[in-house]
Every structure is written in structure tokens, then in C-alpha cells.
Amino acid sequence: MSLLSGDGPRGRPLQILIGAVVLALMLAPFLFPGAKALNTSAKICVMILLVASYDVLIGYAGIVSFAHVMFFGVGAYGVGLALYGLGASWTAVAIGLVAAAALSLALALAIGLFSLRVQSIFFAMVTLAVAYAFNVLASQLSDITGGEDGRSFKVPAALQPGFKWLDHPIFGVPASGKLIAYYLVFFVAAVAFLVLLRVVNSPFGRVLQAIRENPFRAEALGYRIVFHRTLATCISALGATVAGALSALWLRYVGPDTALSFSIQVDVLVMVVVGGMGSLWGAIVGAAVFVVAEGYLQDLMGALANAAAEAHLPLLPGLFDPHRWLLWLGLAFVLAVYFAPAGIVGALKPAEGKGKRT
Amino acid sequence: MSPSLETRGLTVRFGGHVAVDHVTCAFRPGELTAIVGPNGAGKTTYFNLISGQLRASDGAVAIFGRDVTRLGAPERTRLGLGRAFQLTNLxxxxxxxxxxxxxxxxxxxxxxxxxxxxxxxxxxxxxxxxxxxxxxxxxxxxxxxxxxxxxxxxxxxxxxxxxxxPKIAMFDEPTAGMSVDEVPVVLDLIARLKSDPTRTILLVEHKMDVVRSLADRIVVLVNGRLAADGEPQAVIASAVVQEAYLGIAPGKAA
Structure with missing residues (x-):
């Protein structure tokens, strides 16, 4: 399977799980009508790309960066501000994306070359500082960025909900711009994911794993590891930039909360760990589980709390109060890390593969 | 034949301690040089300076006549250096x-x-x-x-x-900790490498029987200094070696 670069999900349970998630996302507009479900699906697509690009860095190259969401923000702001300033056209999208990619590359190159020579803990601190500075910059330059309020903008006509490209609905779903926008997000994310999969399974990607395992030996074999690490940072940054651009196009809004906040960085970290670090397939599982939990755990808990109250059970209605959803999510995360340190993908991996991890 | 690998006044200091002290030595293709010396004599440090894991405080390293003192380990490897590490490094x-x-x-x-x-x-x-x-x-x-x-x-x-x-192969105690029946496998490999006359081999080894059977030349390091250098028979017989190193345990090491 050259499309999957010879690295399809291993083991029947994982194949079924990945297949189900991908199929659900592919058919989401038809399977789950309704604005909330479609928003959740689009967010999963965006997050898969964001998490996968982060995994290239942290899971494959072993580089811990806290600036990954900054590149996501660059993509979102690039496309968002271009559409806001230049009007709703595909040219504006292209200009915004190219400018964002250039800025991301420049930032990644600078961070990489200046700080990847040093120890990883120091590198992590540098990325934290850079990301923080960027955050402050985005909210302070409010004439350009809209500050804390962000910017709402119009997307090209073909992506607007009011756009009708067929008079009759397709399988009961109106042929609107929303449908086009969803499939734009889905296919761009899918192609970018396959590109990342190719990168990590290429000779270059194998060297990244070698550097993660033993940088000292990788150097002794003749690999210039600073270049490899910098290149990995750039590729990962570009992936995040594209994810950010997709997010902006889907939301038709860009602001610190949706594009730059540290809570997104924390979410991405959780998704990588829950899905399984060091396997891009983990990004699909992690993003799907997390985003669905984020969107529907509160509903589920509300139902549970009501049921418990009606049954006159003590304590439980309070524990299941929808406002406590973060408590449960946190608890689930702790348990997941404790019982499945290699994530869902690691837990589902066939036993015979354990000695053969290459 | 001109040397494939050379160190000139090679020195490294850690604080006040001089681990390798002005070692000048040249190695030629087709030659297997055993580097011996007591523990802490600076053999592995000398290797680290040659292969680029450590930077010299003073002196120079040249590979095929090219000064590589300022180059890193990857560049030296690309020039034809290969190293098997003492502490397994996989x-x-x-x-x-x-x-x-x-x-x-x-x-x-x-x-x-x-x-x-x-x-x-x-x-x-x-x-x-x-x-x-x-x-x-x-x-x-x-x-x-x-x-x-x-x-x-x-x-x-x-x-x-x-x-x-590698054109220049460096073995740092390749048989250390190996069981008796495994040692010949590695020694055979080294002997096979040695049969290529264009290859330079450096070998740090404690087992004197191994040194005797493989080495064309022995270099002795003591306290970071070059204490002796020459034909195996002459070096083993020399007073400095008897006193500094071999005198204690020729029988035991074998």
C-alpha cells in the first residue's frame, strides 16, 4: 500500500477502529445531520492534522515543543486576516496561506537552528517563551489582529452556508457551501496526513527515530542531527499551519481562544498521549476520542445526573453534574496514562509486534 | 606510505586534570595498532578526541592529511572513520x-x-x-x-x-564482557577487516593474548601520555611497560 507508505494500522482491532473513524468522518454530513455534529466532525479533522504534525516532532523525533499551537495560530491568523483585509476570495486564501507558511518556516528555522543544539529541556523552555511572546503580540496588535475579540470574516462564496450549488438535496442533505467547506477540510487534512505518514516512513523519518533513540550514536554514524531536527520542526510547523488555515476557513472566525490559547496546546498533548505517541494512527484515535468527549461528555453526564436524581440516589447527581465534566475527563486521562502508557494504539497493538517495533 | 590518521600534540583538559597529554602519533593503512594502558590512562578519551565526540583543548587531528580538529563527529565519519564503542551504544x-x-x-x-x-x-x-x-x-x-x-x-x-x-576502524574493547565462546566471532571479524591492506585499524584491548595475536604495533598510554610505541615484542619487553602495566599481570590478563 504505497498510499499508506507501507505503514497501515497494525492488528485487526486497530484497523477496525481507524476504519470506523475515517468512514464516519468521510460520511459525517450524511450520517450525522445537524450543526453540532458537523462542527465536531470538522474539528476532529483539523485536530487529527494538528496532533499528527505534533507527533512527528514529539513522538518520532523526540523533540518536546510547546510552540506547536503557535504555528496553528499563524495558519489561522494568516488566512483569517487575509480574508478580513482583502475580502472574500480564493486569492486572499492563497495569499494568507503562503504568507503564513513562510512565517511558520522562518520561525521554525529560527527556533530549530538556535536552540536544537542544546538540551531538550532548554529547547522546551525556549519554545514556551516564544509561544508566549507570540500570544502577547497577537492580543496587543489589536489594530491588525482584533486583539482578544479576534476577527470574523467572510469566506469565499463557494464555502458560505447560503451558497446553493444544486437545487435538490443529496441524500437528504442540502447542497450548500457548508458541505463543500466540510469536504475541503476533510480532504486537505487527509492528504496532509498521508504526506506526514510518508515523511515518518521515509529514510529521513527513520533517522528521526534513530535520533530520538540515541542522538550520540546517530551523529557517530554520520548524520548531522541538527539539520534533521530542524527539518522535522519545519515539516511539523507546516502541518500545524495548514491545520490552522482549515480551522479558520471552517469557523469563519479567528481569535486567541480558537487559534493560539495554551489550552489548545494542552489538548493536543493529551490527544497525542491518549492516542499513542510515536504512531501517526494514534492522532486519529486520540483526536476523535478527545473531541467527541469534549463535545458530548457534558450531555452524557447531564443525562446520568438526571437519571440518578430520579432514582433518588445519594451523591451521584452531584458527581455527574455536567459542570464537573473536566473532572471526569481528567480522571479518564490519568487512568489512560496509567493503564495504557503507549496510548490506545499501543494497547491495541498485536502482541507479536511488540518485539518487532521498528 | 603516508599516514591515514595522525594526532599532533593532542591534548584535552577537564578542569585541572589533563586526560590526554600531548599525544603525537601517526597510523598507517594496513596496520593494526593496539592501544594499551592501565585503567584511566586516557585510551577511550583519546578515541573520543579522534572520532570527534570530544573537542581537543590543544593539538590537532588529521584524517588522510586533512585537519579535522574543528569538525564534528558526523563529518569525521563521512571522511571514513568508523567506531565501535566501549559502552554499547545502540x-x-x-x-x-x-x-x-x-x-x-x-x-x-x-x-x-x-x-x-x-x-x-x-x-x-x-x-x-x-x-x-x-x-x-x-x-x-x-x-x-x-x-x-x-x-x-x-x-x-x-x-x-x-x-x-570505514577506512579507519576503531574498536574500543570489542570483546569486553563477552563469554569465551563469543570472543572468536569478533576476533575473526577484526582479522577479516585487517586483511584489507588499505584499512587502518585501532584497537583498545586489555586481553594481552588478543593484542599479541592481532597487533602489528603497540602504543602504550600512561596517565594520558604516550609511554611507548613500537613492535609488539619490543614494547612488551620494554621496562616502561613492564613497570607501568604489564608487569602486574601478564599471566592474569591472558
Missing amino acids: FPQLAVAENVRLAVQAHAGVHYDMRRPWRGRRDLIDKAEAVLGSVGLGDRRGTQAAALSHGDQRKLEVAMMMALE
Whole structure:
């Protein structure tokens, strides 16, 4: 399977799980009508790309960066501000994306070359500082960025909900711009994911794993590891930039909360760990589980709390109060890390593969 | 023949301690030099200075006449240096075959290719298989390097160095900690490398019988200084060696 670069999900349970998630996302507009479900699906697509690009860095190259969401923000702001300033056209999208990619590359190159020579803990601190500075910059330059309020903008006509490209609905779903926008997000994310999969399974990607395992030996074999690490940072940054651009196009809004906040960085970290670090397939599982939990755990808990109250059970209605959803999510995360340190993908991996991890 | 590897006044200081002290020495193709000396004499440090893991405080290193003192380890490896480390230094979570394949890939100059899957480079995989077979690890190819026995890890260490096809091969106690029946496998490999007259071999070794059987020349380091250098018989017989090193235990070391 050259499309999957010879690295399809291993083991029947994982194949079924990945297949189900991908199929659900592919058919989401038809399977789950309704604005909330479609928003959740689009967010999963965006997050898969964001998490996968982060995994290239942290899971494959072993580089811990806290600036990954900054590149996501660059993509979102690039496309968002271009559409806001230049009007709703595909040219504006292209200009915004190219400018964002250039800025991301420049930032990644600078961070990489200046700080990847040093120890990883120091590198992590540098990325934290850079990301923080960027955050402050985005909210302070409010004439350009809209500050804390962000910017709402119009997307090209073909992506607007009011756009009708067929008079009759397709399988009961109106042929609107929303449908086009969803499939734009889905296919761009899918192609970018396959590109990342190719990168990590290429000779270059194998060297990244070698550097993660033993940088000292990788150097002794003749690999210039600073270049490899910098290149990995750039590729990962570009992936995040594209994810950010997709997010902006889907939301038709860009602001610190949706594009730059540290809570997104924390979410991405959780998704990588829950899905399984060091396997891009983990990004699909992690993003799907997390985003669905984020969107529907509160509903589920509300139902549970009501049921418990009606049954006159003590304590439980309070524990299941929808406002406590973060408590449960946190608890689930702790348990997941404790019982499945290699994530869902690691837990589902066939036993015979354990000695053969290459 | 002109030297393939040379150190001139090579020195490194750690604070006030001089670990390698003005060592001037030249090594020639077709020659196997054993470097001996008591523990802490600076043998491994000398190796680190030559292969670029450590930077010299003073003096110079030249490979094939080119001054490499300011170059890093990857650049020196690309000039034809290969090193098997004393403390086993592998990619622990990766498969045995992958460890060797990465060395083959490095030697083939495939560093940044990201267009095709690694499985598409059959040539690299086959070459890694051949090297694995030559150290007798062919049947362990799928095992994680970390799961190998100590002796097998030492063999893998040597295999990774061999995969680089080095013009200058440096072995740092290749048989340390190996069981008696495993030692000949590694010694055979070194002897086979030695049969190529264009190859320069440096060997740090404690076992005197190994040194006697393989070495064309012995260099003795004591307290970071070059204490003796010459034909094996003459060096072993010299007073400085008898006193500083061999006098204590020729029988025991063998």
C-alpha cells in the first residue's frame, strides 16, 4: 500500500477502529445531520492534522515543543486576516496561506537552528517563551489582529452556508457551501496526513527515530542531527499551519481562544498521549476520542445526573453534574496514562509486534 | 606510505586534570595498532578526541592529511572513520536489523530522502542483512536491540561500525564482557577487516593474548601520555611497560 507508505494500522482491532473513524468522518454530513455534529466532525479533522504534525516532532523525533499551537495560530491568523483585509476570495486564501507558511518556516528555522543544539529541556523552555511572546503580540496588535475579540470574516462564496450549488438535496442533505467547506477540510487534512505518514516512513523519518533513540550514536554514524531536527520542526510547523488555515476557513472566525490559547496546546498533548505517541494512527484515535468527549461528555453526564436524581440516589447527581465534566475527563486521562502508557494504539497493538517495533 | 590518521600534540583538559597529554602519533593503512594502558590512562578519551565526540583543548587531528580538529563527529565519519564503542551504544527500541540498516543508510548518503518509504530501498535492506549475517545475528533481525544479550549487543555494535565500511576502524574493547565462546566471532571479524591492506585499524584491548595475536604495533598510554610505541615484542619487553602495566599481570590478563 504505497498510499499508506507501507505503514497501515497494525492488528485487526486497530484497523477496525481507524476504519470506523475515517468512514464516519468521510460520511459525517450524511450520517450525522445537524450543526453540532458537523462542527465536531470538522474539528476532529483539523485536530487529527494538528496532533499528527505534533507527533512527528514529539513522538518520532523526540523533540518536546510547546510552540506547536503557535504555528496553528499563524495558519489561522494568516488566512483569517487575509480574508478580513482583502475580502472574500480564493486569492486572499492563497495569499494568507503562503504568507503564513513562510512565517511558520522562518520561525521554525529560527527556533530549530538556535536552540536544537542544546538540551531538550532548554529547547522546551525556549519554545514556551516564544509561544508566549507570540500570544502577547497577537492580543496587543489589536489594530491588525482584533486583539482578544479576534476577527470574523467572510469566506469565499463557494464555502458560505447560503451558497446553493444544486437545487435538490443529496441524500437528504442540502447542497450548500457548508458541505463543500466540510469536504475541503476533510480532504486537505487527509492528504496532509498521508504526506506526514510518508515523511515518518521515509529514510529521513527513520533517522528521526534513530535520533530520538540515541542522538550520540546517530551523529557517530554520520548524520548531522541538527539539520534533521530542524527539518522535522519545519515539516511539523507546516502541518500545524495548514491545520490552522482549515480551522479558520471552517469557523469563519479567528481569535486567541480558537487559534493560539495554551489550552489548545494542552489538548493536543493529551490527544497525542491518549492516542499513542510515536504512531501517526494514534492522532486519529486520540483526536476523535478527545473531541467527541469534549463535545458530548457534558450531555452524557447531564443525562446520568438526571437519571440518578430520579432514582433518588445519594451523591451521584452531584458527581455527574455536567459542570464537573473536566473532572471526569481528567480522571479518564490519568487512568489512560496509567493503564495504557503507549496510548490506545499501543494497547491495541498485536502482541507479536511488540518485539518487532521498528 | 603516508599516514591515514595522525594526532599532533593532542591534548584535552577537564578542569585541572589533563586526560590526554600531548599525544603525537601517526597510523598507517594496513596496520593494526593496539592501544594499551592501565585503567584511566586516557585510551577511550583519546578515541573520543579522534572520532570527534570530544573537542581537543590543544593539538590537532588529521584524517588522510586533512585537519579535522574543528569538525564534528558526523563529518569525521563521512571522511571514513568508523567506531565501535566501549559502552554499547545502540538504538535500543529499534529492531536489530533497523540498527544496522540505519548505519548502511548513513554510509550510502541517504540522509534527507523523504519522498519514498524506507522499504522501497531494498538495496539498503539487503546490505544490512548481509552485514548482520557476517556477525551471526541474522536470526535476531526482528528483536529489539535492548532485548539482546550482552554478547549479541557487542556484536551488533561491531556490525554497525562495519556497515559504515570505514577506512579507519576503531574498536574500543570489542570483546569486553563477552563469554569465551563469543570472543572468536569478533576476533575473526577484526582479522577479516585487517586483511584489507588499505584499512587502518585501532584497537583498545586489555586481553594481552588478543593484542599479541592481532597487533602489528603497540602504543602504550600512561596517565594520558604516550609511554611507548613500537613492535609488539619490543614494547612488551620494554621496562616502561613492564613497570607501568604489564608487569602486574601478564599471566592474569591472558
